[in-house]
Amino acid sequence: MGMTFGSRVGLSVRYFYFFMNQGMIACILCPACGQSFLCQQQGQEGMVSCPHCAHQGLRGSFSTQGQSERVTQVKRRISRPSEPAPQMYYQSMMQPVMMMAPQPQPQPQPQHQPQPTPAPEPAYYPPTTPIQPPPAPVVWRQPPSSSPILMQPQQSYAESAQEAGYLPPHLRGSPWRGLVIVGMLLAILAAGAWFWWESTQPELQANQSRPAPAALGAAASPTAVQTAVEPEVRKADIATSTESAAATGPPLDLPAITRDASRLIGELFAADTPEKRHACVYNGENYAAEIESLLGEANPQRPKLLVLSALKIVAHQLPVGQQTPLFNLTTSTCKHGALVRLIEDSDGARRIDWPLLRETHEQTLPAALSTRPEEPLWASGRIMPSHGFELPVAAREQYLTFELHITANGKSPLVACVDRETPLGRYFDRETDWRQSYLVRLLLRKLPLESSSTAVLILDCEGTAQPASR
Secondary structure (H helix, E strand, C coil): CCCCHHHHHHHHHHHHHHHHHHCCEEEEECCCCCCEEEEECCCCCCEEECCCCCCEEEHHHCEECHHHCCCCCCCEEEECCCCCCCHHHHHHHHCCCCECCCCCCCCCCCCCCCCCCCCCCCCECCCCCCCCCCCCCEEEECCCCCCCCCCCCCCCHHHHHHHCCCCCHHHCCCCCHHHHHHHHHHHHHHHHHHHHHHHHHHHHHHHHHCCCCCCCCCCCCHHHHHHCCCCCCCCCCCCCHHHHHHHHCCCCCHHHHHHHHHHHHHHHHHCCCHHHHHHCECCHHHHHHHHHHHHCCCCCCCCCEEEEEEEEEEEEECCCCEEEEEEEEEECCCCCCEEECEEECCCCCEEECHHHHHHHHHCHHHHHHHHCCCCCEEEEEEEEECCCCCCCHHHHHHEEEEEEECCCCCCCCEEEEEECCCHHHHHHHHHCCCCCCEEEEEEEEECCCCCCCCEEEEEEECCCCCCCCC
């Protein structure tokens, strides 16, 4: 059978009083606004939020209803803003009320004299007055009490926890923190002491190895003289030609050299007479035949100038060590780029280095190595120290290796090798640095080794008196 509404209400009330008696529901007071509300019974560390003022705090900071019974309850009147009366109410009140005037009593008339019946007087309507709206409803709320139990300022979570006598786990300090800090300090001190002992140990060993001084007036024995430790004398490093040239030479004027290179290359390719072409080349009379065979009017495949650009690196010329800017010359017959540099003549004017331009433009070294591998030849190029991973392991220990670039784009370099135990090998080992690039003219021959790139053997370097043989 279904339960009636009254039975359901009664059951709900019995459940409520059961939970109240069992301690599962508590009636507590908010310390901020003083209002009472119900909440589930929980520990002192639980968080409670007031539904009236949204004040939050630990359960221990909220007093129960029994604790505040002795506090005098004071009510204060709080009025809400006036609300308009419902429209239907005003309409019913504003309708006029019809009121009938009192009828006068008829006087008795003689029966023989019939009197005419008087006409009824019109109804009387009193003037309507506007009806005032009802006053705003009044709500009574319990004001906060002046009791020290209820009037508590808003506190943080940590302060509320400390007053309640309980600290949550995330606010408690770790008991191991002090031990960890002390252990770290001891480890730092031990490491410092160990480093100090390691640094002073060689000095102690050196002092112990020295012989005791002879007594005054006694001659030192020959054995003591022979066992005495001679002081080490280190020789100063010899400055390389590159370092000497950088310290004593004039500063490099890159903008002026770039302008001269652009002007000379343009005149060389645009000249219509041999004399104008020879004037652009350093010692042009000595290379007249080669200049005319490449750039003369009789050459049907005469190259045309496309682009001239400066390389980002500045090479050092060996053996003098002077800094030399290099340029990339691209023509219609040389897409990989030819190397160009300028040489200062005796009159102070700069001119083009023809051997470097012709050999890198025509690629004379790869052609000679393919046709005459056993015949040595002179070639100009740019070298950089390398590890020689292209060679076998046994050859890396014997030779000092370099990357030999004969093109301006830096692609497909050759592997130039020189014997480490020769004077020329020691010269290159002393004068070259891993971070630098060097412009050289070398006597080369193909090296018969199995390598991933073409390997050549350096027999001599122009300008040096170092032989390549042991």
